[in-house]
Amino acid sequence: MSRIGFIGLGVMGTPMAAHLAGAGHEVSGFDLNAEALAKLTAAGGQAAADVADAVGDAEVVITMLPDHPQVAQVVLAPGGILDHVRPATLLVDMSTIRPETSIEVAKAGADKGIRVLDAPVSGGQAGAEQAALSIMAGGDAADFLAAKPVFDVLGTTVVHVGPHGAGQVVKAANQLVVGGIYGLVAEAIVLLEASGVDAATGLDVLAGGLAGSRILELKRTSMVAREFRPGFRIDLHHKDMGIALAAARQSGVALPMTGLVAQLVAAARARGHGSLDHSALLKVVEELSGRSLQEA
Known part of the structure; x- marks a missing residue:
């Protein structure tokens, strides 16, 4: 010990x-x-x-x-x-x-x-x-x-x-992937609901196929219910996306998807959602689509 x-x-x-x-x-x-x-x-x-x-x-x-x-x-x-x-x-x-x-x-x-x-x-x-x-x-x-x-x-x-430093680079990669998946799950929910399809049922199917992920496993029910109690806050993910973009610049590589996700996270924070769970990216995607927001 x-x-x-x-x-x-x-x-x-x-x-x-x-x-x-x-x-x-x-x-x-x-x-x-x-x-x-x-x-x-x-x-x-x-x-x-x-x-x-x-x-x-x-x-x-x-x-x-x-x-x-x-x-x-x-x-x-x-x-x-x-x-x-x-x-x-x-x-x-x-x-x-x-x-x-x-x-x-x-x-x-x-x-x-x-x-x-x-x-x-x-x-x-x-x-x-x-x-x-x-x-x-x-x-x-x-x-x-x-x-x-x-x-x-x-x-x-x-x-x-x-x-030294490699742990932080891997974590930056982790956060850009997590943010990207949240953004895509949010878009899937908006598409399903706008098309008259039950989002919970649709995500159950996605979770059992190639689109399955840990995020779908743990968060699909709470996202459909618009429950955004923080497990990991938007404010922190905003900080992490900045780290990922800075690491990309230092390494001289282009990460266009990461840049887009970073802007979605920044928008969520600017809209006052910084204290919510990062699954609250759904609120930003809804707003971009002109869908009425459902409060957590």
Whole structure:
């Protein structure tokens, strides 16, 4: 069992830290939200007073933060994680951020003798709560093997995908595919309903054929019912699509479908749907088609 410092106890981080504590790891967590700290304590972890308190004695440090500015602040800034952990500590950033920030963190860690992995996750809040996340890790293979017992507590698909930053690139690819499928399912619903066909029945057929997907499996019923309770918010997917487009520009490739999906996500956010589940792309497609909106 490891001593784990866990920074970032949001809707994903709280259940992840709780699973680690439940598996017997000694987990010391920190977040600015007192309620999140109380949940970790109830799950068997310890509430740290600050970042330094959480990570000072840790063998493994996990960060689960909203975006690259928060990661840079918590990890790289004076008084941050790298100023308080011991040499040879394994720092695992499980946030979804820009690949270049992950590479910057890895270089800064190496300068201080800290091992670093970028290991973003897919599966949303439900995956975190069910310990069924997909984890895509970038960094040294030996460090991945050292972290794998921790990853295995949190996820069912755990893969080393390449060097530093590779985890973030794979996550960007994941998000562009997920966004694209949501957009197409939304269009299918609009087409079916506008044609007088029962959308629920039509999607049942699609889910059993070549068009079948995990999204159709999990979300077709709630989408037809216009239930958009957030499992993964539009606001976060908007951020992720920006990461995908920036990665494409840096790599010198054209991703036209990704650009279109990014605009649909941006439109959903601009229409005030940022706090809804990303399946709420249906609301944007309905509006483009002149269909009356059905509120969640």
